[in-house]
Amino acid sequence: MKRFEEESEVYKMLQENREAKAPPRQSKTFSMLQEVLETDEKEAAVRFPGRLSTSTQNPVPTVAGVQKFHICEKCNTSIVTQAVKIQENRYRHPECYVCTDCGLNLKMRGHFWVRDVMYCEKHAREHYQVPEGSVVSAVYSTS
Numbered sequence: 001m002k003r004f005e006e007e008s009e010v011y012k013m014l015q016e017n018r019e020a021k022a023p024p025r026q027s028k029t030f031s032m033l034q035e036v037l038e039t040d041e042k043e044a045a046v047r048f049p050g051r052l053s054t055s056t057q058n059p060v061p062t063v064a065g066v067q068k069f070h071i072c073e074k075c076n077t078s079i080v081t082q083a084v085k086i087q088e089n090r091y092r093h094p095e096c097y098v099c100t101d102c103g104l105n106l107k108m109r110g111h112f113w114v115r116d117v118m119y120c121e122k123h124a125r126e127h128y129q130v131p132e133g134s135v136v137s138a139v140y141s142t143s
Helices: 009-020 028-038 041-047 121-127
Strands: 084-087 090-092 112-114 117-119
Touching (some): 112 121, 117 121
Antiparallel strands (some): 084 090
């Protein structure tokens, strides 16, 4: 039993590759992926930053050629990787985006401000009494 018909395009292509002793043709994307897999993880992150990720990060602004990182408003340290944008010019580390009272991560829940303090819905209700007839709504982060 033959695996390939000798007149098929696949059979001809395989024979050409054997005779030429050339490496198989590969797309640039496949070649890049193969190169990444052959390098260690840290080296790949340096050589191919963000090229393999589906999520794109905003470029870091520069001042006089020096990168300017966002500062986390909770812990006051630089945010080098991923940032949660709370409002214009207000950022936190994902691990700092938590309720002030209970420490619950607010990424998929949204946050509430009561006197410039961030809370989850439960603790915001405890700290702030809504006037009758008013509606409370959550603010969800898109990052």
